[in-house]
Amino acid sequence: MNDPAPPTPRISKEPDIAPQDTAPQDSAHDAIRAGHGARLTVDLAALVANWRALGAQAPQAECGAVVKADAYGCGLSRVAPALARAGCRSFFVAHLSEGIAARRLLPEAAIYVLNGLPPGAGAVFAAHGLRPVLGDRDELAEWAALSDGRRPAALHVDTGMNRLGLSVPAALGLAGDPVVEKAGIDLVMSHLVSAELPADPLNARQAADFSRVRAAFPNARASLANSSGTWLADATRHDLLRPGYSLFGGNPEPGKPNPMRPVVRLEATILQIRTVEAGATCGYNARWTAPGPRRLATLSLGYADGYPRAASGRGHALVGGVSCPILGLISMDLIILDVTDAPAARRGGTATLIGDGLDIDTVGQAAGTIGYEILTGLGSRYVRHHVE
Numbered sequence: 048m049n050d051p052a053p054p055t056p057r058i059s060k061e062p063d064i065a066p067q068d069t070a071p072q073d074s075a076h077d078a079i080r081a082g083h084g085a086r087l088t089v090d091l092a093a094l095v096a097n098w099r100a101l102g103a104q105a106p107q108a109e110c111g112a113v114v115k116a117d118a119y120g121c122g123l124s125r126v127a128p129a130l131a132r133a134g135c136r137s138f139f140v141a142h143l144s145e146g147i148a149a150r151r152l153l154p155e156a157a158i159y160v161l162n163g164l165p166p167g168a169g170a171v172f173a174a175h176g177l178r179p180v181l182g183d184r185d186e187l188a189e190w191a192a193l194s195d196g197r198r199p200a201a202l203h204v205d206t207g208m209n210r211l212g213l214s215v216p217a218a219l220g221l222a223g224d225p226v227v228e229k230a231g232i233d234l235v236m237s238h239l240v241s242a243e244l245p246a247d248p249l250n251a252r253q254a255a256d257f258s259r260v261r262a263a264f265p266n267a268r269a270s271l272a273n274s275s276g277t278w279l280a281d282a283t284r285h286d287l288l289r290p291g292y293s294l295f296g297g298n299p300e301p302g303k304p305n306p307m308r309p310v311v312r313l314e315a316t317i318l319q320i321r322t323v324e325a326g327a328t329c330g331y332n333a334r335w336t337a338p339g340p341r342r343l344a345t346l347s348l349g350y351a352d353g354y355p356r357a358a359s360g361r362g363h364a365l366v367g368g369v370s371c372p373i374l375g376l377i378s379m380d381l382i383i384l385d386v387t388d389a390p391a392a393r394r395g396g397t398a399t400l401i402g403d404g405l406d407i408d409t410v411g412q413a414a415g416t417i418g419y420e421i422l423t424g425l426g427s428r429y430v431r432h433h434v435e
């Protein structure tokens with residue numbers, strides 16, 4: 048006798064689990080979550096606390112937020128509204144497309160587009176109420192013709208980066224020029240070269256040049272400080288702070304204890320445990336050889352998930368609070384850990400790659416890069432979870 052047809056498994060719904068926000072619903076869902084790979088958790092309460100802590104560094108200034116590159120890999124769609132609910136009113140993105148995405152989430156906010164006005168793009172900026180950060184005379188003229196003083200924009204002045212913006216003499220030469228008012232310039236900004244190195248004499252030179260520039264535009268507010276600049280002397284803070292990295296937990300003062308709360312947690316499932324004898328090798332090209340008997344764990348996370356391959360043989364993960372070295376070359380989808388000293392390691396268990404004191408700055412260092420690159424490289428393959 049035939050059994051009745053089994054109920055349609057919930058698993059059939061799962062294609063939409065992948066990179067989106069999820070909450071566990073049932074055991075099939077949990078199994079897929081676990082089998083999926085790595086889990087990224089973004090702590091929005093910590094993010095908001097960091098925004099407030101940055102603002103408290105300069106109570107006379109407004110604290111904005113830089114949310115370019117999908118909010119530093121943390122998810123613009125959740126990060127931007129959380130900051131807006133906390134009272135953030137000015138946002139910065141890099142691209143026009145990011146500005147359009149941000150406008151959908153932030154109907155009221157001032158949204159500045161750092162990379163400026165591409166030729167002919169003025170009407171799109173206007174349609175979405177976006178403010179271009181104008182960096183040369185042509186951009187200024189193009190926006191002035193469209194704005195006629197009614198649509199605000201920022202003026203970018205280059206005080207040392209030689210990257211974007213008018214030179215200091217060119218900016219000073221604009222003082223009193225009617226094009227400034229026609230272009231609706233309500234903010235004058237520049238960017239620090241070495242804000243994370245407080246002893247660098249460039250900071251004081253840029254601060255002095257920028258003070259001369261802002262004095263030439265008495266009707267505009269001024270903005271100079273990124274995350275690390277917010278921790279420098281008063282001369283860098285001005286009217287509007289532009290932190291990005293530190294909102295997401297990055298240390299604004301490298302070498303000192305990190306004053307920010309961690310925002311990102313990255314965990315991977317342990318797929319297998321094995322023991323090997325002295326002389327055994329692991330991974331591609333056999334880059335690691337066991338010096339004695341060892342217990343290894345294979346994690347469901349690799350460089351295709353955004354974990355940098357350059358951390359091969361140098362990075363660590365935590366299992367049950369024990370720091371376990373990454374062995375050999377990191378694979379596309381897998382990492383091998385030495386868990387000999389981590390008795391908690393078991394199949395189906397969890398390894399923490401970012402979190403519990405293992406911060407993004409440390410991971411960046413292990414990969415020969417900076418925490419910024421770790422954050423912005425965070426993969427789209429993770430199950431992402433935002434907690435309030």
Ligand SMILES: *Cc1c(COP(=O)(O)O)cnc(C)c1O
Binds near residue numbers: 274
């Ligand atoms: C990215 C960026 C910022 C934010 O810098 P953080 O170091 O991430 O705080 C501020 N201003 C400009 C012009 C930027 O490009």
